[in-house]
Structures are given as structure tokens and as C-alpha cells.
Amino acid sequence: MxxxxxxxxxxxxxxxxxxxxxxxxxxxxxxxxxxxxxxxxxxxxxxxxxxxxxxxxxxxxxxxxxxxxxxxxxxxYWYCPDGRTLQQQQAFEQVEVKPQAIEWLFAVAAGFRFHISVDNLSGAGAANEERFRHNVRIQAGEYLDRGLPPRAQAFFDTLATFYGTGEILEERWQEDARRIAPLYSESGHSRKTETL
Known part of the structure; x- marks a missing residue:
């Protein structure tokens, strides 16, 4: 595609x-x-x-x-560029959960490969990458269950229509969720996730 x-x-x-x-x-x-x-x-x-x-x-x-x-x-919005300290990275990861959850759902609707981003390559790295991945997955799942914010929902629907992914959205979401942030029960007791 x-x-x-x-x-x-x-x-x-x-x-x-x-x-x-x-x-x-x-x-x-x-x-x-x-x-x-x-x-x-x-x-x-x-x-x-x-x-x-x-x-x-x-x-x-x-x-x-x-x-x-x-x-x-x-x-x-508060933003501190790449090179953040551990404390700055913790704040970054808190404010990035919702935008990355929406971005992930947009990517699923477009049939595009999504990657979680802790965006701190020259700093201390992720504060807690596994927790961040989990939080983004949980937020994205809640959006799918309850609906996205109105403008996000409208664009999500537009992407699904344009790319013809509507009938396979649920399947793609489940595959992506297991790839990016597997739950303990999905991972065969392995916590390994996709590398950035």
C-alpha cells in the first residue's frame, strides 16, 4: 500500500x-x-x-x-527536545500517551506501520519504556471502545475509508497491539517488545 x-x-x-x-x-x-x-x-x-x-x-x-x-x-504545550534528563523524560512520557495512542490508531486505519517513540536518543533514553508502551496501548484501546475525540474520530474514519481498512481494523489493531505492547498473557510469559 x-x-x-x-x-x-x-x-x-x-x-x-x-x-x-x-x-x-x-x-x-x-x-x-x-x-x-x-x-x-x-x-x-x-x-x-x-x-x-x-x-x-x-x-x-x-x-x-x-x-x-x-x-x-x-x-x-510543554516540550523539551531530545537530550532530556530522566525527570524530563518521565514528564514527556506522561504527556505523550494520548497523542501517540491517536497516532497509532490513525496508522492502523491507514494500514501504516506504527512505532512507539520515546524520542530521547541523545538523552537518558526512556524513563520506563515498557510502562509507556503499555499506557499507550491501554489508551488506544479505550479510544477504540469509547470513541476518539471528535476531530480524531472524523479523521480516523476518513483514513479507514480512504485506505479501505474498515473491515479489518479490529484484526489489524490486535496484531499491532501484540507487536508493540504485548500483555503478559499474550507474550508467552516473555515481556520482549518490538525494538525502536
Missing amino acids: NHSPNDLIMLFNDQFREAYRTVLVKGSDEPEYLPASDPEGLAQVVFAHGYYASALHEISHWCIAGEYRRTLHDYA
Whole structure:
């Protein structure tokens, strides 16, 4: 299956440009969110290097940002770049559970391979990678059971329709959950998970 970021741009912009005055845009280095600079302008969800996975991740952040946060640069979320201390990494892992859970479900709907990211390669690494994986899996499962936030649900449904994955979503989710964050009962008493 071909996964072009241009498809994500088209799908996102078709769905949200008018209703939310927001567009998805390819960036170069760092991803960021740029609120509209005037009432007639458009906010921009900028993803890094034209990467498909980066686009899914940045869309997931946008989907959970409230109305006020969407008026602020990068939603005014706390962020500390790669190279975090253990304490900073613990805070990062707490705030990344929901966006990564949504990103994971977007990837499943698109038939795209998802990877958990602790995003701290030059720092102390993960604070507790197994717990983080488990928390993301639990959150994604809750979203599947109870529904995603409204904008995320709308985009999830759009991806499933566009990529034709609707009938196999549950099966793909179960396979991915076992691959990325197996429960003790699924792992044959082995806690080994996919490497980043």
C-alpha cells in the first residue's frame, strides 16, 4: 500500500480547512503548530521532512488541542527536545500517551506501520519504556471502545475509508497491539517488545 504524505495533506485539508481554518503542511526540520495570524488566515499543522509518520503524529496533537490552545504557537504545550534528563523524560512520557495512542490508531486505519517513540536518543533514553508502551496501548484501546475525540474520530474514519481498512481494523489493531505492547498473557510469559 502506498503511503504518500500528499494524501494526508489532501484528506486533512479537505476535512478541516473550512470548518477549522487549519491546513496540514510539509515542513523541513522541526514540526510545529502555527496559529492563524489574523481572523481570515489559516492555522498550519507543520510536519517534519515530509514524513508520513510525522504528519500522523502532528495531526494527533492537533486533534486533542482545545479551542484556546489552537490559538497558541505549538499549543503552548510543554516540550523539551531530545537530550532530556530522566525527570524530563518521565514528564514527556506522561504527556505523550494520548497523542501517540491517536497516532497509532490513525496508522492502523491507514494500514501504516506504527512505532512507539520515546524520542530521547541523545538523552537518558526512556524513563520506563515498557510502562509507556503499555499506557499507550491501554489508551488506544479505550479510544477504540469509547470513541476518539471528535476531530480524531472524523479523521480516523476518513483514513479507514480512504485506505479501505474498515473491515479489518479490529484484526489489524490486535496484531499491532501484540507487536508493540504485548500483555503478559499474550507474550508467552516473555515481556520482549518490538525494538525502536
